[in-house]
Amino acid sequence: MSSEQSGSPEHSGTLREYVTGFVLAVTLTAIPFWLVMAHTFGRSSTTAAVILVLASVQIVVHMVYFLHMNTRSEGGWTLLALLFTVMLVVIALSGSIWVMSHLNDNMMPASMHGMHGMGTMHDMHDMP
């Protein structure tokens, strides 16, 4: 990185970085919108999987080109904090979705007309 000369080394980028990040981000945003609005894939699960993958890639692009994440900033502490947070987020998200989908499946036969839990997990219930 060419940011060593400025007063605050880690968080200031270059024009090249910002433009690269912007072009990548626009591409990674346009593709999922196009996929959904043009109904490219027949199966919802395929579209959902592609959307999630593209979103993850775009988050990394933003982290690298806009937030200037690297292994050296603040002696690696920002990256360490980020990794720890990612771990907590993954546990919270996957745990909630997993537990609640099992709960839904197990409650389904017993629940009455309202069935408030129905269709919670898109990839479990709404296969066309």
Next chain:
Amino acid sequence: MSNESATPAGGAEAPRYYSLHEHHPQNGTLLGFWLYLMSDCLVFACLFAVYAVLGRNYAGGPTGAELFDLPVVAVNTSLLLLSSITYGFVMLHVQRKQLVPALVWLGVTGLLGAGFIYLELREFAHLNADGARPQRRAFLSSFFTLVGTHGLHVTFGIVWLVTLMVQLGTHGLTPANQRRLMCLSMFWHFLDVVWIGVFSVVYLMGVLP
């Protein structure tokens, strides 16, 4: 953490395992602010988890596919993305100590953010007019909580941005102001990262059959 190792100042002295120099007092703020952003990230993770669990509980009402207006969301997304790169331009001018261009790009960033908030409020108003209020269905409760929390963050970001513009106009590019600009930069880009999750999970995956 460049000089935290033992600095042998003299041959006979015992090795010293601490840094002689107070390094980068302003980096303390940046790391602290980063930690705040990470805790904010956990807040959003919880809201995303709630939406993932409840987001399809329509209770017989209209679904996301019937309620969401994807072209408006696409415009909203591009506004926020554009505001990210214009804030990048702010930081580039701050690096070169150019106050006026930095102020101009800050203003552009603020306007783009305001446009985003305007479109989001308009969407909320339309939903409300259609009877899709937060208290109607679990899907709408989780939707309004998640998207509303993000919108609230952007709103406070704009308040912060305007405050900084006033401070920059009064005091110029002082080290304190540069530090504040850096924190707002992190905050602004972080909100864009959260929005990636919102438009992917809530809007795009929400309209899938």
